[in-house]
Amino acid sequence: MKENTGKSKYVILGMLARMPLTGYTIKKWIENEYSHFWQESYGQIYPSLKKLVSEGLAVSSDNTGTGNGRGQIVYSITDAGRKELSDWLREEPEIEKLRYEILLKVSFGGNTEPEVLLGHLDDFIRRNEKLVKDMNGYMERFEALKVQGTDCTYSQLTALCGVYIYSAMRDWAVMAKEIISEKEVDLG
Amino acid sequence: MKENTGKSKYVILGMLARMPLTGYTIKKWIENEYSHFWQESYGQIYPSLKKLVSEGLAVSSDNTGTGNGRGQIVYSITDAGRKELSDWLREEPEIEKLRYEILLKVSFGGNTEPEVLLGHLDDFIRRNEKLVKDMNGYMERFEALKVQGTDCTYSQLTALCGVYIYSAMRDWAVMAKEIISEKEVDLG
DNA sequence: CCATAATATATCATTTAGATATATTGGTCA
DNA sequence: TGACCAATATATCTAAATGATATATTATGG
Structure with a gap:
């Protein structure tokens, strides 16, 4: 067993x-x-x-x-x-385990064309944009429940974390696109 | 095999x-x-x-x-x-896989005392604080290499992402502590 | 009333994680 | 000088996690 x-x-x-x-x-x-x-x-x-x-x-x-x-x-x-x-x-929570394949690809970016990365980053931004929206939706729903007297503080906190994570990832990707594009201009 | x-x-x-x-x-x-x-x-x-x-x-x-x-x-x-x-x-990067045990514990927070969560969050904040510092250290090192003529744009971008992620997690945890504490006051 | 989507349980083959065994080398310090 | 420890290095094993798939039933939409 x-x-x-x-x-x-x-x-x-x-x-x-x-x-x-x-x-x-x-x-x-x-x-x-x-x-x-x-x-x-x-x-x-x-x-x-x-x-x-x-x-x-x-x-x-x-x-x-x-x-x-x-x-x-x-x-x-x-x-x-x-x-x-x-x-x-x-018990103390274990250190988190993450696997961001996009970061791996960015990290190895020197082995492909910048356009490939820019494309991946575009998809990534769109996806995170949507996720931020979803998480804000959850937040509102929990807020409504709270008004009705149902306590959802803890669930709401995890949704809030989603907002933070996905916003950060989106912001990073936007910045990353800029940096990669600038680099392109410098070379060309 | x-x-x-x-x-x-x-x-x-x-x-x-x-x-x-x-x-x-x-x-x-x-x-x-x-x-x-x-x-x-x-x-x-x-x-x-x-x-x-x-x-x-x-x-x-x-x-x-x-x-x-x-x-x-x-x-x-x-x-x-x-x-x-x-x-x-x-190839398009796969969707990222994350396991944040602390979020699981926050989510199930109703099954323990708020103090337990606050303690976990304190540790979490400290750890992420340190990680932000580490990532900024990497950023500076890459910046120095760039000045010397070595291109580290892609590695630097992943470090930058670290700064974004860890800062976001720290900010969230600080906010989470506040919300949990406020809730305590309301009840007590 | 038929097709399809959703509900529901279950298992299998990979893939990943974590721990450990083993041995060598380099450095420290009494 | 030798005793000891930390770091380097390869390797493997168990356990855990993922992804895909098989199977069947029920609800619903046309």
Whole structure:
């Protein structure tokens, strides 16, 4: 049996702490709301869920007849699970792991034409522009919920981080384009 | 034999394109200068180097007697390797993968005391503060090289990106601390 | 009522990360 | 001089994470 002592376990526990979920929903949520700082694949989620149950940190309920049910398995957190989550939250977070392929390509830019990089940077700017918009959308939605009395401070903070990250990346890319273009002019 | 068609191959080619290197030096360079946007482990580097040689994209020279040589294997890129690198540079970069564990913990903050988060954020701010300084140091070093006539535009751009990312993260964390503290006051 | 998109679970082959084993060399300091 | 430690260097193994795919059901739109 696989060990699976990575972070996936805690992500899932954290999500189940809010409400019971299916593996599929967990995946969708991470894609939609966490994607700017975390990602998980089905290959981790489904085995992790089984492991959580076997460790007594979650329980599974077979809801074959509920509403939109298609043999879906809904998982809920246990008290032991909450304890495990709480203990992990106290531990110092590990240093973040990033893989920005565009930076790799910029770094090796001397091995291609500047136009290639400028093209990649254009795409990158457009993408980050859109992401900033998305994150601001989340911010507003959370703000509206707050007015209604639902506290979303922590979720809102992660959206805010998205705004900061994506804005910074966009600004950098704009600056990078300028510098590369100027360099071109100097040479030509 | 393993397939190994990931990105490691191209990172190594990109580095060898500048100068011949040993696996160990490649690892050190990535740790020192690329760590804010990329990481590789020995478990990828050494097998990848062998694969590059077997594919004719690099050649290895056994320098057992050179200077500080301890049976070190120096790898150089071939013309085929340069072609491969150049082709890859043209491809659209993949979407970046990030894992910010601190954001996960902030997101699940409702399951612990605010003080725990504030503590993590303090560490995070300190770390990013230092990283901004480091990146600015790199910037200056590259600027000095430029004055001497050595063109480091592309490396400098990645350092600049580091400045942007780490500054943004620090600013966000400062803001996050404020918001969490205010929330505390409101409740208390 | 058919096609298609979304829901849902599951697994497999790669790819990546992290830890460790091993050995040599260079420098320090008692 | 030798004892010791840090840095250099190659290599491999386990575990974790990714990406792709197989399979089936249900909801909905025309």
